[in-house]
Amino acid sequence: MGKKIVLAYSGGLDTSVGIKWLTKKGYDVIAYMADVGQESDFETYKQRALRTGAVKAIVDDLKDEFVEDFVFKALKADALYEGGYLLATALSRPLIAKGMVKAAVEEGAVAVAHGCTGKGNDQVRFEVSIGALDSKLDIVAFVREWELKTRQEEIDYAKKNNIPIEATAKKPYSIDLNLWGISIESGKLEDPYFEPEGGVYQLTKGVDEAKKTPTYVEIEFKNGVPVKLDGKAMDGTSLILKLSKVAGDAGIGRSDMVENRLVGIKSREIYEAPAGWTLYAAHKALESLVLDRELSHFKEMIALKYSEIVYYGLWYTPLREALDKFIDETQKAVNGTVRMKLHKGNCSVVGRKSPDSLYKKELATYEKGDKFDQSLAKGFNRIWGLPYRGSQSLEK
Ligand code: ARG
Secondary structure (H helix, E strand, O other): OOEEEEEEOOOOHHHHHHHHHHHHOOEEEEEEEEEOOOOOOHHHHHHHHHHHOOOEEEEEEOHHHHHHHHHHHHHHHOOOEOOOEOOHHHHHHHHHHHHHHHHHHHHOOOEEEEOOOOOOOHHHHHHHHHHHHOOOOEEEEHHHHOOOOOHHHHHHHHHHOOOOOOOOOOOOOEEEEEOOEEEEEOHHHHOOOOOOOHHHOOOOOOOOOOOOOOEEEEEEEEOOEEEEEOOEEOOHHHHHHHHHHHHHHOOOOEEEEEEEOOOOOEEEEEEEOHHHHHHHHHHHHHHHHHOOHHHHHHHHHHHHHHHHHHHOOOOOOHHHHHHHHHHHHHHHHOOEEEEEEEEOOEEEEEEEEOOOOOOOHHHHOOOOOOOOOHHHHHHHHHHHOHHHOOOOOOOO
């Protein structure tokens, strides 16, 4: 009996070869698959892992935990990285790391392994998270270590070692999918000027193929979290999956960006998050109704920081935990309903209402019934501008 290692297994080429490579290094490999809504054929992958030499294969359904404890925290924070990325991949990593560590403890493993390269953010997220949760576990990042330099060399290794794979020498893109969204990179996308062809996208229709007529959806929030879709109470996972389909059909949720990776390089990435963008816009619209100006503006700064924390792999840190407490405090008033119009790639807020609304018609109105005492404005304006009176010259 070798020492046990828990491997984050995807069923693809790298991690399949990884099973064999780790076995040859003397490990008993436990293939660990986290179900975060990526709709993989887990049964097939389980069999594949075992046939490749894993001593055990585990499928861990983490969908609800992913939504409740990761996705919804990011939603409440309005976290968005560099204006285009709702962090689907980044949010899943600390949860998968936790699942791996739990499995390692249960199985008596001495190490965990992942198939990330040495150039990406995901290796950082996995390793920082694993280290925070259990500093005694060894981490084997085999793709960084092994001698297989190209995809073809991996395929040759797989053939020589009878590893069942479906891989082809050229894989068009590198893809990571979960129920909050998909991340697509590499291949032709490495040219930042190359326009991705329609086939790249998986969760959204293009504007041309999108539904011709607008779709209206009503989303009800309680304490900053969506609880009803079109009047129907739903758990978070079902709500996201349903909305993802509806919004994706309307062409909502694509982004194409060059982003700054933590390891210092810029990379071109395509994202789709149809439910994510719809909920992000709806949530912000509701916040604009119920949060006062100062809190609202301060929270925007927190949103930026929160997105960095998630992107940089710092989920299991005191700062993230403290910010979540602050954010939850702000969300006590984020109750109500937002009406959205989804049409040909446009996701517009067309209505919002809340029992905690701070909007006062009698103050805002330009019609009859105005309660705003405009006579007070003269003094307000004078005092507000006091420090600057006479300070500027017309000649510059
Ligand atoms: N750039 C994104 C991130 O760092 C996605 C990474 C995974 N993408 C992929 N296509 N495998 O979160």
